[in-house]
Amino acid sequence: MSLRSPRLRRFQLDSFTAIGTLGVLAILALVGLPVVWVTGYAFSDDHGPSLASLWQVATDPTLIAPLGITLVISACVAVFSLIVAIPLAWLISRTDIPFSRTIRVVVLSTYVVPPFLGAVAWELLAAPNAGLINVLARELTDMPPFEYLVNIYSVPGLIFVDTCYTFAFAFTLVATALDRVPNELEEASAIFGASRLGTLRQITLPLVMPALLASMIVAFLHSMIEFGTPGVLALPAGFHTVTTRIWSLFQYPPQTHIAAAASMPLLVITVLLLLAQNRLTGRRQISLIGGKGQRVAKLSLGALRWPVLAGCLLVLAIPVFLPLWALIRVAFATGGDGVVDIGHWGWDNWRFVFGELSSTWPAFANTLKLGIVTATLGAALALVLAYVATRRSLPGSGLVGIIAMIPAAIPSIVLAVGMFVAYTRPPLLLYGTLGILLLAFITIQTPSAFQQIGSALRGLHPELEEAARIFGATRLRAIADVVIPLVRPSLIAAWCFMFVGAIRELSAAILLFTTDTETVPVLIYDLNEGGRLGPIAVLGLTLLMVTMLVVIVANLIGGRRPS
């Protein structure tokens, strides 16, 4: 403890400061480089700075139409998601419906189905010619051949499938808000003479209104930036959404400046809507949480309990059970035409995928490598950022919380455009390697991991760490001995969710992959363009099983708390 001079040094470069600073610089570079490049490319053309690219986006009908279609689709998905989510959330949060926990799990399992896989499953079910529903309709009625009941290759079809895999986000937000409305508020209204419906309209609805609007925004954004479903469904129908149009601009010869310019509306809309959502949830929800954490008295459904449950299960069959059934059916079809007439059950498709298809094993190897490395590096980065942000331990650390959340405001495909531009030139020539996919995946996954680990750190009493310090541990030692063991469940859960997110990522991978770096989702997308539905079903189910396994493990570990 020798002090050489009477003054103490104001700033000491210890290993903690170094790691924290590196983490902050890493996220700044990860987010900053692509955003700067994509913006720069949008405001230039092949000859230098210019507004020509943006002008083309504003005037070229083949670029305006996709934007219009995207906005219509997203708005419809937002509304329909809410229409499905509100009654379902109300039934589960506010009534004595049986198996409400199970229903919650089933709803959340729609998260697990990657949207592109859901879209493929709905091709099997509702393609105009060979879709099971249409074939069945033709057999049961006297509908002539080549006429159809439903056509999934259409704007309504796309809205329908998007809603199937989006409403869960709205459901979660609405159910959480309903869970938090203190029962007393509703009882108070009843005491003052309001009817049940009056209470719902005048008390409950206004209280959850911010959550309803917020969930519409989330659903809108989710649908707007999705590439998988339009990639599977819109292209055969002969129209583009913004994401597929951006993708098409990368087909030979690539028009990178136009693609960057076409990304700008997505970026601007996302940022504006997220700001709006922030305002909505920031203002009124706090007074809701202020109510005592009282148990909500549930409305009794009486004799209707079981019929209502049956109704819920029927609704949930559409996004979950029906597509799964279709995928399983096709995966095991042997002989026949593979969709309607499956011949007999057998392992032919599985043998083909894992025995003959040359791209299967490399794709799985790439996907698993990416999943593991993304989750490991990403969780480490999220831990560093979350620590710096919650403990305010470095100068300017208040900003870190904002910086870490920026990727959430950048649509994956826009990020991919930016990365494509940023990393196809020296000194960072990453295009064509797994490295570029890795950087993209880490960037995309960081915000949710940051939030998860951050909330665990906020729940940790700072005195636990200070105690380690005062007994002689350096800050890094204290983090290793005290912080990491105590937030381990959240760390593992964050790892698992990043892994799952990475192995099913398509929106960014579709622009960044090359033949050597193909992943399973990209392989599925390619096979779909060739109409190979059996192998797709096999790959999709395998991906689902890996995902399920990891999610189950994550839940088991995440649910456990240290004594």
Next chain:
Amino acid sequence: MAEIVFAGVTKRFGTSLGLDALSLTIPDRALTCLLGPSGCGKTTTLRLLAGFMTPDAGDIRIGGKLMSSAGASVAPERRDMSMIFQSYALWPHRTIAQNVGYGLLQRGMRTAEIASRVSEALALVQLSHVASRYPGELSGGQQQRVALARAVVVRPQTLLLDEPLSNLDANLREEMRAEIRRLHDLYGLTTVYVTHDQTEAMTTADQIALLNGGRVEQIGTPEDIYVRPASIFAARFIGNANILAATPLDLHNVRVGDLALSCGSGDAVSATAVAIRPHQVRLQPDMSGPLPANTLRVNVLRQSYTGMAREYRVRTAWGEEMNITAPDDQRFEFGSLVLATLPAAHCRALAG
């Protein structure tokens, strides 16, 4: 030597002032209580001393060595200190023995020696039987004793305590207070003890530093502060003294209402108030004729019976109110007029 010296230490939180040029000397091997209401800066003082915070101005020295100065400080782990936290801060994922042994492990001690020192420390707080359990399996009082064992096992120069008893119930608190004092004496520690509870401070401390608004209001032995409060704040905070507004008359007398009051201590010449403790005022039935010295007529507003005594709330003719503790057999009716004598020896003239 571990004398602790704060010299003009200032700490700001945003725009509000946590410590305002605080100067304070904490003698070696003494148990000093930092006492004051919430927000007075006592916890800030302790955290600055531990090195968890860095001052904005001023120096902190321990045994002559500079530990903190404006914008810079020696890290907590390099200060040879120990601390007992308000939340105890026992690590839930480590056993009691691992908790207690942590500081020794950080000091690079050999496993065998750690084991023997830990069991010695646990024996000292009568907790040898829980060594292999986890903190979550212990009662609040047991956790507190583990925190104490963990703090003393490293034989620190300085022991810091941050409201260590506020989570315990009343009888456990008394027991722990004695325990802390015993270990302080046993190891010859320099102890700094933060509390808002004046009884805790009075019964434990060698020296009390009374803090108010980020400054030291008064520093001295418990008796000093109780008998010779230096300010209205000190008189009121310690022992709930009655404060009557006063104007100076001469060297020993002040005017209180319509009464010339003789003050046995304090500075009558610049007095603005007189302080007297409730149990030092004597009551007697009203009588006609001239009043005795230092005696005034008061109106009984309220009385309550505590078993050992009667607590009265009375009002003077000019509208000031006082609390008076009288013997339990002295009973006066609500609304009656009684005579209150303020013995000169217990009247203390105060300025500000």
